[in-house]
Amino acid sequence: MTRSSTRTTSFDVAALAGVSQSAVSRAFTPGSSIAEETRQKVLEAARRLNYVPNSIASSLTTKRSNIVALILGNLANPFYVHVMHAFSRKLQEHGRQVLIFTVDAGAESDDAILQVLKYQVDGVILTSAQLSTRMTSMCHDRGIPIVLFNRYIPGSDASGVRCDNTAGGRLLAEAFLAAGAKSYLIVTGDPTATTSGDRVRGFMDRLIEGGIKRTDITQIEGYSSYEGAFSATIRYFSAPDVKRPEAIFGVNDIMAMGVMDALQLRLGIRVPKDLMLAGFDDIPEGRRAPYHLTTVRQPIDQMVNETLAILHLDEPTRPIERGIDRRIAGRLIWRSTIPVPQGNG
Amino acid sequence: MTRSSTRTTSFDVAALAGVSQSAVSRAFTPGSSIAEETRQKVLEAARRLNYVPNSIASSLTTKRSNIVALILGNLANPFYVHVMHAFSRKLQEHGRQVLIFTVDAGAESDDAILQVLKYQVDGVILTSAQLSTRMTSMCHDRGIPIVLFNRYIPGSDASGVRCDNTAGGRLLAEAFLAAGAKSYLIVTGDPTATTSGDRVRGFMDRLIEGGIKRTDITQIEGYSSYEGAFSATIRYFSAPDVKRPEAIFGVNDIMAMGVMDALQLRLGIRVPKDLMLAGFDDIPEGRRAPYHLTTVRQPIDQMVNETLAILHLDEPTRPIERGIDRRIAGRLIWRSTIPVPQGNG
DNA sequence: GTATTTTGTGAATGCGTATGCATTGTTCGC
DNA sequence: GCGAACAATGCATACGCATTCACAAAATAC
Numbered sequence: 001m002t003r004s005s006t007r008t009t010s011f012d013v014a015a016l017a018g019v020s021q022s023a024v025s026r027a028f029t030p031g032s033s034i035a036e037e038t039r040q041k042v043l044e045a046a047r048r049l050n051y052v053p054n055s056i057a058s059s060l061t062t063k064r065s066n067i068v069a070l071i072l073g074n075l076a077n078p079f080y081v082h083v084m085h086a087f088s089r090k091l092q093e094h095g096r097q098v099l100i101f102t103v104d105a106g107a108e109s110d111d112a113i114l115q116v117l118k119y120q121v122d123g124v125i126l127t128s129a130q131l132s133t134r135m136t137s138m139c140h141d142r143g144i145p146i147v148l149f150n151r152y153i154p155g156s157d158a159s160g161v162r163c164d165n166t167a168g169g170r171l172l173a174e175a176f177l178a179a180g181a182k183s184y185l186i187v188t189g190d191p192t193a194t195t196s197g198d199r200v201r202g203f204m205d206r207l208i209e210g211g212i213k214r215t216d217i218t219q220i221e222g223y224s225s226y227e228g229a230f231s232a233t234i235r236y237f238s239a240p241d242v243k244r245p246e247a248i249f250g251v252n253d254i255m256a257m258g259v260m261d262a263l264q265l266r267l268g269i270r271v272p273k274d275l276m277l278a279g280f281d282d283i284p285e286g287r288r289a290p291y292h293l294t295t296v297r298q299p300i301d302q303m304v305n306e307t308l309a310i311l312h313l314d315e316p317t318r319p320i321e322r323g324i325d326r327r328i329a330g331r332l333i334w335r336s337t338i339p340v341p342q343g344n345g
Numbered sequence: 346m347t348r349s350s351t352r353t354t355s356f357d358v359a360a361l362a363g364v365s366q367s368a369v370s371r372a373f374t375p376g377s378s379i380a381e382e383t384r385q386k387v388l389e390a391a392r393r394l395n396y397v398p399n400s401i402a403s404s405l406t407t408k409r410s411n412i413v414a415l416i417l418g419n420l421a422n423p424f425y426v427h428v429m430h431a432f433s434r435k436l437q438e439h440g441r442q443v444l445i446f447t448v449d450a451g452a453e454s455d456d457a458i459l460q461v462l463k464y465q466v467d468g469v470i471l472t473s474a475q476l477s478t479r480m481t482s483m484c485h486d487r488g489i490p491i492v493l494f495n496r497y498i499p500g501s502d503a504s505g506v507r508c509d510n511t512a513g514g515r516l517l518a519e520a521f522l523a524a525g526a527k528s529y530l531i532v533t534g535d536p537t538a539t540t541s542g543d544r545v546r547g548f549m550d551r552l553i554e555g556g557i558k559r560t561d562i563t564q565i566e567g568y569s570s571y572e573g574a575f576s577a578t579i580r581y582f583s584a585p586d587v588k589r590p591e592a593i594f595g596v597n598d599i600m601a602m603g604v605m606d607a608l609q610l611r612l613g614i615r616v617p618k619d620l621m622l623a624g625f626d627d628i629p630e631g632r633r634a635p636y637h638l639t640t641v642r643q644p645i646d647q648m649v650n651e652t653l654a655i656l657h658l659d660e661p662t663r664p665i666e667r668g669i670d671r672r673i674a675g676r677l678i679w680r681s682t683i684p685v686p687q688g689n690g
Numbered sequence: 691g692t693a694t695t696t697t698g699t700g701a702a703t704g705c706g707t708a709t710g711c712a713t714t715g716t717t718c719g720c
Numbered sequence: 721g722c723g724a725a726c727a728a729t730g731c732a733t734a735c736g737c738a739t740t741c742a743c744a745a746a747a748t749a750c
Contacts, residue, residue: 007487009706020730025708032708035728050483055463056410057706059401060735063352067444067464081426088447097464099412100445102433118400119412119442138395142352226633265634288571289610290635354736365700370738377738380698402736405705 008049017045028053059120064316067097069116073128074105074190076225077254079281079298080127083149086304087125096122096313103129105224106192110135117144123311125149128193131158145311145320149303152194152325159324161306165195165280168296168330169202172249172278175294175332177210178341181247181276184212185236187222187229187259189251196224196251199280203249218245222255229258237267246275247338253279253286256293260337277337280330287335294338296330303328353394362390373398404465409661412442414461418473419450419535421570422599424626424643425472428494431649432470441467441658448474450569451537455480462487468656470494473538476503490656490665494648497539497670504669506651510540510625513641513675514547517594517623520639520677522555523686526592526621529557530581532567532574532604534596541569541596544625548594563590567600574603582612591620592683598624598631601638605682622682625675637681648673 010024017024019038026032027042045051059065068091072080088098099121101112109129116124117138124139124146131148136158139146148160176184184207189196204217220236222229229250236242248263250256256279263269263277271277279286282297306326312318334340355369362369364383371379372387390396404410413436417425433443444466446457454474461469462483469484469491476493481503484491493505521529529552534541549562565581567574574595581587593608595601601624608614608622616622624631627642651671657663679685 007706011706021706022708022730023728025706026729029708033728038728050486052459052462052483054465054706056401056404056465057735058708060405060706060737061708063735065401070445075426075430078423081420081423084445085420085447088445092446095460097460098445100415100429100433100443101437102430114397115440115442117397120399120401138397141395230634261634289575289606352736356736366737367700367739368698371699374738378698383698399736402705403738405707405736406738408705 007054008051010051010053013042013045013049013051016049017041063120065097065120065122066095067099067119067121068311068313069099069101069113069119069121069124071101071103071109071112071116071124071126071129073103073107073109074224075102076105077128077252077281078283078285079252079254082283082300083127083304086300087307090304090308094313106130106190108132113139113146117142122313122316123147125307125311126151126158128190128195130192131156133157140320140322143316143320147307147310149307150195150298152198157322159310159321159326161303161310161326161328162195163296163298163303163330164327165198165330166202166205168280168298169199169204169249170206171296171330171332172280172294173203173206173210175278175334175338176247176249176276177207177212179247179276179338180341181245182212183216183243183245183247184218185245185248186217186219187232187248187250187255188219189222189224189255191221193224199251200249216245222250222258224252224255226254226258229255230262233259233262234266237263237269244269244275248275248277250277250279253281253283253293253295255279256295256337257286257291260291260293272337272339276339279337282333292336294335295333297333298330299328352399353396355396355398358387358390358394358396361394362386408465410442410465410467411440412444412464412466413656413658414444414446414458414464414466414469416446416448416454416457416461416469416471416474418448418452418454419569420447421450422473422597422626423628423630424597424599427628427645428472428649431645432652435649435653439658451475451535453477458484458491462489467658467661468492470652470656471496471503473535473540475537476501478502485665485667488661488665492652492655494652495540495643497543502667504655504666504671506648506655506671506673507540508641508643508648508675509672510543510675511547511550513625513643514544514549514594515551516641516675516677517625517639518548518551518555520623520679520683521592521594521621522552522557524592524621524683525686526590527557528561528588528590528592529563530590530593531562531564532577532593532595532600533564534567534569534600536566538569544596545594561590567595567603569597569600571599571603574600575607578604578607579611582608582614589614589620593620593622595622595624598626598628598638598640600624601640601682602631602636605636605638617682617684621684624682627678632680639680639683640678641675642678643675644673 014021026034027039113135127149150162279293279295286293359366371377372384458480472494495507624638624640627640631638
């Protein structure tokens, strides 16, 4: 059996069922005008022939592929695995397919988008990747909505959904301040991503409002990964004249986990006894026993829903929503890596 | 701008470039007969019109979609995230698209396969999911190769690539025997998957050959997840009349990690001082400082390559390879969770 | 210089389905 | 019981591209 075997088409099914090809088409199209009896006849014939409608051919006429493209950077951060899973589940529930594209963290997504455009996807979701204005307009010109997930490009025509990273950073700063931390180390993520920058900014602004001196806040680069944060931490604390901070903010949970392991297992520094720590994201991995991270929860499901709402795949004739910047509040999750301040339950 | 905007087609490009539509098609088809000068003219016109070839329309005539379906169960196990990433990278390098489908662990994959067939994919890769013979023949009948990744269905027409799980289980049993463990606990995974069963079988067979009594080997269910293994471990050790084993085999790394944390952080049992432990997979997470798991490495890249070789997407006319069962040896990675036996470096 | 091969090009056709339109059959209201 | 409204169905065509075929142009051979 070679791969060029002739496939059964709606005409074959029509012949067996004794109806026209259009009747077959209608039998598989919900809401179209067909008698239930005829429909059953067609479905029975289709079953006997192992017929499956050809979505490729169908989308040629409908101009709808029912495919949504999901472009992912940084899969090394489990947060985006959970995001992918959430999108996948949700879209599958609605009978849509997910075309996955992985790009290196921080890389241009132009190639990915061009590939994806070839497939006439109904929408594009972009996480942790750059987006040029040329690609934005290419998508919009051909009527394909594109939504940035947890990314923000100022002045861009592309809409986006993100956690309120700045406010989240402030929440964590407040927690640290309440616990009495006076000096800080921030382990930052990918410098090309606004996510990290916004969190750091909110965090620092609040610290300074709280009376912390700028010279008591240091930043090091953690490369958005466990391993990057792990070794950055060891490097920092191994410097000869280092001033040990009282608190560390890992700009995402996976980095905070790397920091914590470096501190406790390599440097002999206990969390939170000797040093407080917080992350951001609230990934399930950070809830586990060894970490029990204090963090800010990004409400993935809500963010996914908002993203799909902006795509509004069900209403293809509605104009594309441009330049929307939906910010969703994160919630402080108080666990073990910041001691509960005295006087607060 | 609504989504029904009229898209630019190869005819538009042809008109602007002053050539025929077929010339445009040829300009975008590598290896086709066209003068370089004409090609440049066409590409320039295409660029100016933001034209992108419509792969959907093209696959209607070529009967090749350049899409490969990847059906994933159990994304909670990071191993399969790495597998997905490896497939994604490899397929993208070859200019192919990845259609992702996630199914609940242990669930039927029939629906997923039917969906995927609608899109005339060039191949199907199935990880951790059941596969009915009906779906196998539906794929094969329409010339779509399907390969099971790390699954094995005895007597099935579908080909598969897997790690030699039985041999891997034996390797770990040998390591434990060499380290002198006399009593064992096995934390098993999804009972519907052969992966877990094979590993357990090889492990037990070798233990018994090594003189361990059956009564000194206990099995509990860890549900293939960190959380499942974590709580199963606590439950087991909290029973009133429990006999503490000297060694535990977590049938995959993520479960071994759960076991380890439960032991050390909840039960006060030190690894490997009080109790030895091993996993299976060699996921990067298990290499991290808190775990440093002794395990068997599944050679993901090699397995991915073998899988793609069986699909042989580049030679669509070659007959589908049926019933292949490619087993690839795993390698013992000796880290810290089994003490090195005396006399061995 | 003509005969032969190679290369480049355009017109026509097919891929599998959805859908507007026309037609037939059916039901309902009065 | 008659016309109108409506449901069900078939026919024909459009969708955007790749491919085949035929032919023109160019390159090579003699």
